[in-house]
């Protein structure tokens with residue numbers, strides 16, 4: 445039974461991206477990612493060995509404390525969090541926060557979708573990558589699809605993945621310009637203007653210069 449996970453950082457802030465942007469959330473950033481996007485902004489999360497192993501029990505207590513201080517949900521992110529079995533962490537978070545407030549806190553997961561789902565998250569934000577396409581179970585289960593745009597090929601990829609999700613739950617569709625990528629900003633802006641099923645996701649935390 446997993447009792448610890450490698451944690452790069454955890455913090456209470458506002459969700460900066462996607463459908464829940466602007467809401468208070470507690471973030472747990474797990475280490476390890478083999479997807480290796482060239483433009484990754486969290487390369488410090490790639491290696492599992494450089495981050496301390498943290499106790500799942502303690503992390504769950506921190507989630508409960510953040511909830512007392514206003515967090516509406518917890519976000520498990522990375523890295524690629526599904527490289528790990530998330531069931532023990534999610535079960536413990538649900539147990540502790542249910543004891544605290546009768547209803548367990550909502551658990552959000554941010555993933556590229558290359559591994560099977562574990563932990564039964566309440567909200568899945570799928571951010572698939574062109575060089576490592578997502579698994580079918582993630583396409584079926586995601587509630588938002590968020591494609592990062594740097595160049596035209598990303599828009600083609602976004603439509604291809606969106607088409608695959610449409611026969612399932614029809615997630616909210618977001619295009620998110622790569623950070624400080626002028627070409628990506630123009631492409632995403634113009635595409636969303638002409639295609640009403642898509643929305644623009646901006647990394648508001650970066651614009652505001654906060655975590």
Ligand code: SF4
Pocket residue numbers: 477478479480481483484485486487489522523524556573
């Ligand atoms: S999947 Fe996410 S964490 Fe992993 S390399 Fe790509 S952007 Fe970075």
